[in-house]
Structures are given as structure tokens and as C-alpha cells.
Amino acid sequence: MDKTQIFTVLAVDDNLLNLKLIEKSLEKEGYRVLSAIDGPKARQLAAEEIPDLILLDIQMPGENGFEVIKHLKDNSETSTIPIIFLTGVIEVDSKLKGFKLGAVDYITKPFHPLEVLARVRIHLKLSIATNSLIRDQAQKLKQVTEAQTSMLPTPEDFPDAYFGVYYEAMQEAGGDFYDILKISDNITGYFLADSSGHDIETSYMTASVKALLAQNCTPIYSPAESMKMINDVLVEILPEGKYLTACYIHINRSTKKMVLINAGHPPVVHIPFEGETYLIESQGDILGMFKDAQFGRQDLDISKKDKFIVFSDGLVESAEKKTTWATGTQTLLPEFKKMRDIPYKEIPAELIKQIFPENTIMGDDIAVLCIEI
Amino acid sequence: MNFEEIASNLGLDEEDLNELLELFTTTSFADIEKINFGLKENDAEKVSQAAHSIKGASGNLGFQKIASLSKDVEMTAKEGNIKGLKEKTNIIVEELKKIENAMKTD
Numbered sequence: 198m199d200k201t202q203i204f205t206v207l208a209v210d211d212n213l214l215n216l217k218l219i220e221k222s223l224e225k226e227g228y229r230v231l232s233a234i235d236g237p238k239a240r241q242l243a244a245e246e247i248p249d250l251i252l253l254d255i256q257m258p259g260e261n262g263f264e265v266i267k268h269l270k271d272n273s274e275t276s277t278i279p280i281i282f283l284t285g286v287i288e289v290d291s292k293l294k295g296f297k298l299g300a301v302d303y304i305t306k307p308f309h310p311l312e313v314l315a316r317v318r319i320h321l322k323l324s325i326a327t328n329s330l331i332r333d334q335a336q337k338l339k340q341v342t343e344a345q346t347s348m349l350p351t352p353e354d355f356p357d358a359y360f361g362v363y364y365e366a367m368q369e370a371g372g373d374f375y376d377i378l379k380i381s382d383n384i385t386g387y388f389l390a391d392s393s394g395h396d397i398e399t400s401y402m403t404a405s406v407k408a409l410l411a412q413n414c415t416p417i418y419s420p421a422e423s424m425k426m427i428n429d430v431l432v433e434i435l436p437e438g439k440y441l442t443a444c445y446i447h448i449n450r451s452t453k454k455m456v457l458i459n460a461g462h463p464p465v466v467h468i469p470f471e472g473e474t475y476l477i478e479s480q481g482d483i484l485g486m487f488k489d490a491q492f493g494r495q496d497l498d499i500s501k502k503d504k505f506i507v508f509s510d511g512l513v514e515s516a517e518k519k520t521t522w523a524t525g526t527q528t529l530l531p532e533f534k535k536m537r538d539i540p541y542k543e544i545p546a547e548l549i550k551q552i553f554p555e556n557t558i559m560g561d562d563i564a565v566l567c568i569e570i
Numbered sequence: 571m572n573f574e575e576i577a578s579n580l581g582l583d584e585e586d587l588n589e590l591l592e593l594f595t596t597t598s599f600a601d602i603e604k605i606n607f608g609l610k611e612n613d614a615e616k617v618s619q620a621a622h623s624i625k626g627a628s629g630n631l632g633f634q635k636i637a638s639l640s641k642d643v644e645m646t647a648k649e650g651n652i653k654g655l656k657e658k659t660n661i662i663v664e665e666l667k668k669i670e671n672a673m674k675t676d
Contacts, residue, residue, distance in 0.1 A: 214594045214627035221586045258619070307629025307637065311581045 204321055205229040207248040209239040209265065210283065211257040215308075219252060222310035223317065236260030240268050243275045250321055252313065253300075254283045255291055266298040279320045283308060348407055350377045352542060358385045363545030363565040365511075373509045373564035374403045378414040383451040386414045386423075389566055390443035390484065391462070391509040405434060406441070420447035420456045424484070424492055428460070431485030440486040444507050450570060453500065459493035460484040463510050463522040466533045470502035474534045476526060503570045504541055506533060511561035512552065541569035571672035576632055588673065594631060595670050598624050602666070605643065605659050609652055617655065618647035624662065636665045 206228050208219040213234065220230045231246055233239035235257060243251060251269070255262035262282055269275040280300040284291045292303050301320055304313060352360055355377045366373065372393070378386035388410055392402055409430055413423040424445055431441070442461040449455070457465060461483035464476040479493030513525030532551050536544045545565035577587040601620040608616035621644035628636035639662050643655050 212623055212626045213597055214590065215630055217590055217593055218580070218630055221582055221590065222580070225582070225586075256622070306626060309580070309630075314581070 203227065203229050204250070205231060205246060205248040206317060207231045207233065207239065207242055207246070207251045209233045209236070209252065209257075209262070210254040211235060212254070215254070215283075218310055219313060222314055226314055228317070236262070236265040236268075239265050240275075243269055243278065244272065247274065248278060249324065250317055251278055251280045252283065252304075252317070253280055255288075255295065256285070263294060263298060266295065266300055270299045279324050281316055281320060344404075348403060349375060355379065355385070358387070359541065359569045360387065361540075361542035361545050361567045363549050363563065365549075365563045367562050373511065373562040374406060375564050375566055376407055376410050378410055380414055380447075381416050384416070384447065384449045386410070386420070387446040387448070387507065387566060387568055388414075388443065389462075389507045389509065389564055390441040391511070391562070391564070392441045393439055402435065402439065402441075406431070414445075414447075420445055420458050421492070421494060424458045424460065425490075428484050428490050428492075429488065432488050435485045441484040442510070443484045446505065446507065446568065448499070448568070448570065453498060453570075455497045455499045455505075457493075457495040457497065459495075460490070463508060463513060464526050466506035466508075467497075468504040468506070468533070468537055470500050474530070474537065476530065476533075499570050501570055504536070504544070505568045506536070506544065506548070506565065507568070508548075508565040509561075509563060511563035512548070512565055514561065536567075541567045571669065573672070579632060590631065591669060591673055594627050595666055595673075598627060598636075598662075598666050602659065602663055605655075608647075609656055609659070612652065614647045614650045614652045617652050618644050621647060633665070633669070636662055639665070 206223055208216055208223070208230055209232075210216045210219070211234055216232050216234065220232055223230045231242050231248060233242050237260060239251070239253065242248070253262045253265060266280055266282070269278065269280065281302045281304060282295045282300045283304050283306055284295065285306055295303055301323070302316055304316055349364060352358070352362065358377050358379070360377065362375065364373065364375070373389075373391050375387070375389040378388065380386055390406065406427070409427045413426045415423075418426070424443075442463075444460070444462040444465060445458040446465070447456040447458075457477060457479065459465075459479040459481045461481055464478045466474065467477050468474045477495055477497070479495050481493030482490035484490070510522040510525075513522045513529055529552065532548065535551065536548065539547050544567040548565055549563070573584055573587055573591075577584045580587065582590070601624045604620035605617050608614065608620065621640045624640040625637055625644055628640060639658050643658050643662070646652070646655060
């Protein structure tokens with residue numbers, strides 16, 4: 198804490214003597230004091246000066262203290278300023294109401310200036326501690342973001358996997374996740390998932406899923422077996438209500454076979470080198486929720502230069518237009534078709550450019566992978 | 571009246587206290603006028619509000635007698651019964667004058 202920092206306290210009381218008494222006592226201890234004799238003036242000063250603390254009398258003619266608290270809490274700029282209210286000794290209801298509205302403490306009247314000082318001091322300390330805690334947590338979240346980003350492989354990490362990617366997390370810990378698995382020289386696994394939630398819990402889940410993929414996506418298991426085992430472990434370890442939608446693509450470039458496992462995830466786009474672009478629709482249970490989950494499965498013969506686009510629902514869903522991926526993907530088919538002649542590494546970013554005009558505020562995490570055979 | 575003691579009790583110096591006392595007596599006499607006006611006009615609300623103001627200020631400065639008298643006036647007036655409050659108001663005035671006189675001689 199900066200030693201030269203001067204704290205500002207806003208005192209609100211219709212009684213001039215009390216106001217002066219508070220002012221004198223606090224100024225003596227080095228505080229900067231702003232005074233207001235009624236509610237509207239108090240709100241105006243609070244919004245203009247953003248004091249570090251507010252001392253507020255409840256019983257005032259016109260707008261009373263409760264109304265002032267309500268207004269201050271409704272305004273995002275003033276909502277976090279701690280408020281200590283002044284109230285009569287016997288008024289229990291008033292104390293409860295003050296706390297309910299979000300005040301941090303009260304002082305009974307008649308008050309003693311030294312008590313006012315003591316309470317101001319302790320609540321400023323609390324407020325400083327809380328703010329620094331919030332800063333610490335933001336810092337930790339930033340580390341999580343970095344950790345999570347480092348879990349996402351780049352095309353440079355896997356040159357043989359022939360993929361391009363676009364990834365954007367809305368919050369520090371994104372809910373979207375993808376991974377590339379080198380199963381053998383000719384076989385690569387591509388996994389893309391979208392978890393319910395975007396919080397810290399989700400980021401731990403991301404780490405678990407990555408570990409599970411590494412353990413279970415090996416040459417000895419078929420893609421369906423890999424997903425089943427991952428599902429069974431996730432059912433055990435995920436907190437209630439948490440689950441993933443996921444898509445796992447298993448490509449063998451020597452036999453030209455592809456297996457697609459779909460767990461409640463949006464369809465995958467197939468752009469054949471020769472043939473019409475279409476959606477590979479396959480229904481299936483979500484991942485991590487049911488012990489006996491049945492996933493959608495598609496087996497495909499593939500050719501060199503075929504392209505596949507896998508994406509999370511953030512690409513096609515719009516809360517604004519109330520579209521879900523079921524309808525959203527269909528309407529985007531023309532956009533997918535336009536991607537045919539674009540190099541696979543550029544397709545994810547190009548799609549985003551096409552679908553989201555500049556300055557669009559995205560409502561969800563977005564992950565898009567484009568794979569070329 | 572020991573102003574030094576009052577000041578140290580409040581954590582203030584005497585200069586600050588003098589300023590506060592001046593403000594206190596001025597506003598309190600103004601409130602007394604409002605009480606008297608309310609009593610004359612049979613306006614119990616006005617009496618109660620003005621007494622509330624004196625109560626708050628005197629209580630915080632530690633003038634217990636004035637605080638307790640003005641509380642009586644406030645509560646009685648709140649019940650709409652303002653008869654017989656004149657006497658109590660006069661005692662408050664006397665107490666305020668005591669403070670004022672002590673300030674002059676101090």
C-alpha cells in the first residue's frame with residue numbers, strides 16, 4: 198500500500214453539526230472528507246469522486262439513506278464502495294434493512310467520533326484487502342489462461358497432422374478445447390470439445406481430458422473404445438452437471454479411412470476434393486454424463502486433398518438470433534462451401550471473418566479446426 | 571463546563587470544539603424556534619423533526635441532558651401529543667444558554 202495514499206470518505210447527514218463533527222474527526226486523521234446534506238447530493242458526489250468509503254445517515258428528509266444505498270448499489274461505478282450507515286440504537290429493522298441493501302456496517306447514534314474513526318479504518322482495511330485478493334485471483338486466472346493455451350497444440354507442433362486452427366476464449370478459462378494425437382506414423386487423432394461452463398473448474402477438466410486422451414488414444418484401442426474409456430472416467434470425476442460435447446476424428450492416411458465419433462457435438466463439414474460439400478450429421482450422447490453413453494459413429498473413405506472442418510457451437514450459435522447449432526449449421530452451409538479453394542491453414546480464420554462481421558461481440562468461446570488429408 | 575474534557579473526550583482540540591459548539595448552538599436555537607412555531611401552530615410533525623435534530627447533535631457532543639429532553643419532545647410529538655411540551659423546550663433553551671455563556675467566558 199502506498200503510504201502517501203489519501204483516502205476519501207463521503208459523509209452524508211442532514212444534521213449539520215453531525216456532518217461537521219465527522220468531517221473534523223476524519224480530517225484530523227488525514228482523510229479527505231466530502232460532505233453531503235441530502236441523498237441526491239450524496240449520489241452526485243459519490244459518482245463524481247468515487248470515495249473510498251461512505252458514511253451515511255439513514256433518517257434524512259426527502260430521499261432517505263436506504264434509497265441512497267439502493268441507488269449507489271444499482272450504479273456499477275459506485276456499487277463496490279463500502280457504506281457504513283448511521284442509525285438509532287433501538288432500530289433493529291433499520292439495521293437489518295441496511296445490511297440487506299449491501300451496507301458493510303452501521304454505527305448507532307448518538308455516535309462517538311472515535312468509534313466512527315475506528316470503523317472507517319477497519320472497513321478501509323477490509324476493502325483494500327478484498328481488492329488485492331481480487332487482483333491476486335485475476336493474476337491466477339491469467340496463469341490458468343497461459344497454462345491452458347500451452348495445452349493447445351499449434352500446427353507447427355504437428356506438421357504431419359495438416360491442420361489449421363482458430364481459437365478464441367471469452368473468459369480467462371475457456372470452455373473449448375482441442376488436441377492433436379499422433380497415434381502412429383500414419384494415424385492422427387483430432388479431438389475438439391466444448392464443456393459446459395467457462396470457469397476455473399473447466400480448466401482443470403481440460404487438463405484431465407488432455408491426460409485421458411494421451412492415455413487412451415493409442416494404436417491398441419479403436420476410436421470408439423478410446424472415447425468409451427474416456428467417458429467412463431469422466432463420469433466418475435466430473436462435478437455434477439458438468440459435461441462435454443466432443444468430436445473425435447481418427448484419420449489413417451495410409452488406408453484412407455476415417456472414423457468420426459460424435460458426442461452431442463455439432464456436425465463436421467466434409468469438403469471432398471471431388472464432390473459437393475456436406476455436413477456429416479451423427480447424433481450421440483454427450484461425454485462425461487452417462488455411464489452407458491452411445492456415441493454417434495461414422496466410417497468414411499477419404500481421398501487426398503479432402504478437407505474437414507470441425508468447430509464448437511460458438512461458431513454457429515447465436516444467442517441474439519436464438520439459433521442453436523442444429524439450425525445454425527444448416528444456414529452456414531453456403532459459407533462452408535465457399536472455403537473449397539482456400540488453403541486449409543487459412544480456412545478457420547477465413548470462416549470467422551465471413552461469419553462474424555468486424556466488431557461483432559462474440560457470445561461464446563470459439564474453436565475451429567480444419568484438417569486436410 | 572469543562573470544554574477541555576469534552577474536547578479530549580471527542581478526540582478533538584478546543585479550537586475545533588469551539589467551532590462545533592458555535593454551530594451546535596446556532597442550529598439548535600434555530601430548531602428551538604421551529605419547535606415553538608410548531609407548538610403555536612399545532613404542527614406536531616414540525617416539533618418532532620426539530621427535536622430530532624437537536625437530539626442528534628447534542629447526543630454526539632455528549633450533552634446528555636439536552637439529548638434526553640429533546641428525545642422526550644420528539645417522541646411525545648410523534649404521538650401527536652404536543653401539549654405540555656413548552657416546559658421541556660424551555661429547559662432545553664436554558665441548557666443551551668448555559669453552553670453559550672460558558673463559551674463566552676472561556
